[in-house]
Amino acid sequence: MTQLALVIDLNVCVGCHACVTSCKQWNTSGAAGYLSDDNPYGADPTGTFFNRVQTFEVGEFPNTETVHFPKSCLHCEDPPCVPVCPTGASYKRVEDGIVLVDYDKCIGCKYCSWACPYGAREIDAHQKVMKKCTLCVDRIYDQALPESERKPACVLACPTSARIFGDVHDPDSAASKAIREQGGYALMPEWGTQPANHYLPRRRTEIRIHPDELERHDNPLKVDGLLPRPSSKDPALDDVTSW
Amino acid sequence: MRPALSVILLTTLIGAGQGLFLALVSVEALSGASRGFFVIGAAISLVLLGAGLAASFFHLGHPERAWRSAAKWRTSWLSREVIVLPAFMAAVFAWGVAHWLGWPTLGFAAAAALLALALYLCTAMIYACLPFLQEWHSPLTVVNYLVLGCASGFTLAAAWAGLAAHAVAAPLAAAAVGWTLLGLATRGASLARNARLKARSNLQSAIGVKHPRIAQKAQGAIAGSFNTREFFHGRGPGTLRKVKWLFLVGAFILPAALLVGGFPSLAFIVQFAGLMAERWFFFAQANHPQNLYYQAVS
Numbered sequence: 401m402t403q404l405a406l407v408i409d410l411n412v413c414v415g416c417h418a419c420v421t422s423c424k425q426w427n428t429s430g431a432a433g434y435l436s437d438d439n440p441y442g443a444d445p446t447g448t449f450f451n452r453v454q455t456f457e458v459g460e461f462p463n464t465e466t467v468h469f470p471k472s473c474l475h476c477e478d479p480p481c482v483p484v485c486p487t488g489a490s491y492k493r494v495e496d497g498i499v500l501v502d503y504d505k506c507i508g509c510k511y512c513s514w515a516c517p518y519g520a521r522e523i524d525a526h527q528k529v530m531k532k533c534t535l536c537v538d539r540i541y542d543q544a545l546p547e548s549e550r551k552p553a554c555v556l557a558c559p560t561s562a563r564i565f566g567d568v569h570d571p572d573s574a575a576s577k578a579i580r581e582q583g584g585y586a587l588m589p590e591w592g593t594q595p596a597n598h599y600l601p602r603r604r605t606e607i608r609i610h611p612d613e614l615e616r617h618d619n620p621l622k623v624d625g626l627l628p629r630p631s632s633k634d635p636a637l638d639d640v641t642s643w
Numbered sequence: 644m645r646p647a648l649s650v651i652l653l654t655t656l657i658g659a660g661q662g663l664f665l666a667l668v669s670v671e672a673l674s675g676a677s678r679g680f681f682v683i684g685a686a687i688s689l690v691l692l693g694a695g696l697a698a699s700f701f702h703l704g705h706p707e708r709a710w711r712s713a714a715k716w717r718t719s720w721l722s723r724e725v726i727v728l729p730a731f732m733a734a735v736f737a738w739g740v741a742h743w744l745g746w747p748t749l750g751f752a753a754a755a756a757l758l759a760l761a762l763y764l765c766t767a768m769i770y771a772c773l774p775f776l777q778e779w780h781s782p783l784t785v786v787n788y789l790v791l792g793c794a795s796g797f798t799l800a801a802a803w804a805g806l807a808a809h810a811v812a813a814p815l816a817a818a819a820v821g822w823t824l825l826g827l828a829t830r831g832a833s834l835a836r837n838a839r840l841k842a843r844s845n846l847q848s849a850i851g852v853k854h855p856r857i858a859q860k861a862q863g864a865i866a867g868s869f870n871t872r873e874f875f876h877g878r879g880p881g882t883l884r885k886v887k888w889l890f891l892v893g894a895f896i897l898p899a900a901l902l903v904g905g906f907p908s909l910a911f912i913v914q915f916a917g918l919m920a921e922r923w924f925f926f927a928q929a930n931h932p933q934n935l936y937y938q939a940v941s
Binding site for chain 2: 444466509510515518525591599602
């Protein structure tokens with residue numbers, strides 16, 4: 401069984417929102433219709449997005465750390481939003497595990513959004529149907545695209561490669577390896593929804609410097625930093641200038 | 644959660660309609676009454692149920708597709724409610740017609756009474772089945788929908804019997820007082836339960852950062868979104884506290900006093916308004932875990 405998902409590396413995400421704009425651009429242009437916006441340049445702008453980047457400050461000033469947190473549908477393996485849907489508009493695809501909404505069947509009762517603990521679903525204020533991340537189902541199988549572009553728009557847009565797309569049921573996929581080897585975790589595990597999307601935690605990123613990397617321990621003259629002046633006939637390091 | 648007027652009206656109106664029918668059936672079973680009392684009573688019940696059904700359509704983004712919502716009755720309590728409500732209305736209609744034409748009514752009465760109870764279960768389970776809405780995820784939710792619906796329905800039955808100058812008015816009023824006081828006990832029990840509730844999710848589990856101090860700085864939108872509008876009532880804790888006392892007095896204490904004092908019609912009006920406040924509080928009090936992601940705008 402395939403379960404497509406995103407693995408998002410919080411250690412790498414810089415909070416640039418490129419995934420958000422790329423997602424919006426792709427998904428507002430597709431056959432499923434636009435993602436509506438109201439007052440985009442007004443005082444109180446609002447609109448439908450599949451993906452948002454939130455920012456959290458962890459710790460107490462001055463010892464704080466900024467965590468950028470991209471948030472979209474987690475395509476749960478046991479999605480609580482699907483069984484509550486009275487019409488069957490909300491469904492989980494058997495073949496690849498993507499949770500989708502059939503916009504032609506949705507009656508806009510919002511019950512599925514109540515049943516999602518992550519707030520991943522947003523109703524479109526103008527089309528009056530529930531919308532959510534589709535994992536760009538309309539591009540990942542598109543044979544007209546080169547294979548390298550058959551990925552969700554957010555993954556292609558990420559400048560730091562913080563988003564890994566793949567089958568988390570395939571133990572050899574890059575996504576599964578990242579989860580396994582870099583401490584991937586699920587959000588709100590207490591509800592048993594088994595999110596397919598995983599997050600990679602923040603890590604300590606510091607370089608380890610040994611003394612012999614600053615001072616050669618076989619320094620022939622035993623003089624710190626004072627290297628012997630080369631002869632004027634010797635070539636210089638850049639082979640151009642000379643003493 | 645944001646209380647929607649359409650859902651408040653739906654649940655209070657059909658609750659009273661079901662309660663009224665159960666009151667009429669109890670009268671039929673225990674003492675009997677004139678044919679007109681049952682026929683007009685069934686009509687009043689149908690008006691309430693129809694009004695609730697009409698109100699529910701205002702909750703939908705696409706009411707013209709409402710027929711589709713009967714599809715997933717195997718998994719969705721909302722779908723089950725969509726099936727049971729019209730079935731119950733049809734049974735009440737048949738029961739009323741049977742009284743009007745003088746047919747035997749026992750079969751219709753039994754079927755409609757079972758459907759009334761099933762409808763209480765469906766309505767309540769829509770809310771009680773969501774585990775992460777901890778304020779709702781309790782058997783008390785089911786008990787309260789049943790008891791509060793019966794309280795308003797029996798009060799309405801007492802009012803109708805009073806207007807019709809029927810002998811069953813006094814026992815119906817006594818039963819209504821009983822249901823109302825039982826409702827005060829069961830709703831009080833759920834208030835006490837919710838006051839002691841500990842949220843299972845927190846910001847640490849929401850974003851997976853195990854640090855005691857996390858503060859949100861941005862939520863991904865510079866103004867509001869569906870997530871900030873749908874899942875919060877938008878009022879302060881003071882309003883919530885006031886509405887709680889308002890409905891405790893308006894839905895239980897005052898109607899019980901008015902019923903004892905012999906004003907069943909006024910008691911029903913007060914109790915219905917009180918139950919609307921109770922339903923507003925029911926939705927407003929439920930704290931959705933998604934709100935953890937929406938604590939600061941920028």
